Amino acid sequence: MARFLLTAMPFSGHVAPVAAVAGALVSRGNDVRLYTGSAFRRQVEAAGARFVPWRAAPDFDEQDLPATFPRLVGKKGFAQLMINMEDLFIATAPAQLDDVRAEWGREPWDALVSDEASLAPSVIAESIGCPWATLAILPLHLVSQQGPPPGLGLRPGRAALGRSRDAALRALIPALSGRINRASARARAAIGLPETRDGFERQVWSAQLVLASGVPALDFDLPDRPAHLHWVGRLASAASVPHPPWWPDLDGRRVIVVTQGTQNVNPDDLLRPALEALADDDALIVASTGVRGEDALSFPIPANARTAALLPFDELFPRADLVVTNGGWGGVLTALSHGRPLVVAGGDLDKPEVAGRVDAAGAGVNLKTGRPRPAAVRAGVDRVLGDPAFRVRAVEISAAMAAAGGVERAATLLEEFAQ
Structure with missing residues (x-):
């Protein structure tokens, strides 16, 4: 001992x-x-x-x-x-x-x-x-x-x-x-x-x-x-949190996750533009507010969106096609451990570095700002989902992390x- x-x-x-x-x-x-x-x-x-x-x-x-x-x-x-x-x-x-x-x-x-x-x-x-x-x-x-x-x-x-x-x-x-x-x-x-x-x-x-x-x-x-x-x-491992009441809505749906982490959680930075960008998508858009006790956002959300304060990412990410993130290192590693590609909007602290590394590794797209416009989020999502090479690279990194x-x-x- x-x-x-x-x-x-x-x-x-x-x-x-x-x-x-x-x-x-x-x-x-x-x-x-x-x-x-x-x-x-x-x-x-x-x-x-x-x-x-x-x-x-x-x-x-x-x-x-x-x-x-x-x-x-x-x-x-x-x-x-x-x-x-x-x-x-x-x-x-x-x-x-x-x-x-x-x-x-x-x-x-x-x-x-x-x-x-x-x-x-x-x-x-x-x-x-x-x-x-x-x-x-x-x-x-x-x-x-x-x-x-x-x-x-x-x-x-x-x-x-x-x-x-x-x-x-x-x-x-x-x-x-x-x-x-x-x-x-x-x-x-x-x-x-x-x-x-x-x-x-x-x-x-x-x-x-x-x-x-x-x-x-x-x-x-x-x-x-x-x-x-x-x-x-x-x-x-991601935090163990209970399923939100809308969890069954995930069944049979294509899913895109949006997370802004637990620091600098102003939803206008990433959550609002991402939800606006993906409002007409046929996917279910799942967003974490990052603030304990605050399951809802302060603005109306589109019909295809669901929100919760915190989410069980180790259960959610395997059901997602893509993760849109502010570049928190823990969240990025969690997504990649499940072989999920990323769109990264890294604005401050270590987030631009994370975004650059994900982009250089070929596992996602770097939006090069922490406050992207909806059109930039839409373009990043379309690029990642439209090119299977991003998913292939994320799966390779997942295997390397496990090893x-x-x-x-x-x-x-x-x-x-x-x-």
């Missing part, structure tokens, strides 16, 4: 894969604790892990971030991304260290396992002196010496001109990361750690073990990945690491 502390930033899309790995470790007889926000206590305990709450760290509501982080009021796009990085993923690191250091004092662990979004795991491992593995639950954004910087959603250049573009963009990273790196330096100084020459984009990664969700086909096939990186496919081993492979690698 090994002792693990797992940590996850308190977002549904972060906690779900980390809790799934926790459950696999518990089932093998390991002692597992999971440190995250109080909203996820039940989910952590359902996995069999011991729950460790954010106490000193500000315990926030993922669907009302401005209530805890007021600089986010009215912010979207790049401004939202930068404040998220500074206030959520960096500035909370000292308080997270206080919480985790207190837990270490009560009972040490053999290995720390953390998602890659926050500065906190690196300062925890450095301050306490424990082995640390990264569980990459977002599209892999390890810095590479080939291709463009991660986050832009650009395909790596293959010809000389494209490679020159990529090199020029990589050279801009220090200048573009200055604000983030200064925030990281302030957090390290507040903890009493020495300065580091590594930027934030390197500090969030363990140099010992990285387990990445997904498969190489969704990584632009970059060749210079480190030896301590292991691809493990899909890590989390990667999922949570059981991740648990095996973590047990070996802890020993």
Whole structure:
């Protein structure tokens, strides 16, 4: 038996894969604790892990971030991304260290396992002196010496001109990361750690073990990945939620699913234009609002549409012909695990990167905006449904993810690491 502390930033899309790995470790007889926000206590305990709450760290509501982080009021796009990085993923690191250091004092662990979004795991491992593995639950954004910087959603250049573009963009990273790196330096100084020459984009990664969700086909096939990186496919099952009352309407119908995830859930961004675009389609259009308790939208929906707050995607996607999504990584991996092609409208945070990777893998279409016009959604749907190559490629990626081993492979690698 090994002792693990797992940590996850308190977002549904972060906690779900980390809790799934926790459950696999518990089932093998390991002692597992999971440190995250109080909203996820039940989910952590359902996995069999011991729950460790954010106490000193500000315990926030993922669907009302401005209530805890007021600089986010009215912010979207790049401004939202930068404040998220500074206030959520960096500035909370000292308080997270206080919480985790207190837990270490009560009972040490053999290995720390953390998602890659926050500065906190690196300062925890450095301050306490424990082995640390990264569980990459977002599209892999390890810095590479080939291709463009991660986050832009650009395909790596293959010809000389494209490679020159990529090199020029990589050279801009220090200048573009200055604000983030200064925030990281302030957090390290507040903890009493020495300065580091590594930027934030390197500090969030363990140099010992990285387990990445997904498969190489969704990584632009970059060749210079480190030896301590292991691809493990899909890590989390979709949430178990009851069938909505209209579930029998799916029987005998062609189905298109529209989902906008659980962050930035303004339905005007994607749900409204998608429902408008597909109002005359002979398919049943199934849309998730992404907000617990809100099964209906605030505007009239067409006769061929059905809505629910949350949906059992692992039951729904096998019945769908296509998924229209905002590009949340968890939802994309779920759709591809069932061999379903995608139309991706990725507007902010990591979503443009996800959209670019799906497009480059040949498993879907990138609309290149998070707020598409109905005509663009219609064109994307027609293109994907009209070309069987998209479905073929999605099925190939599904097979690759299954072969990667999922949570059981991740648990095996973590047990070996802890020993």
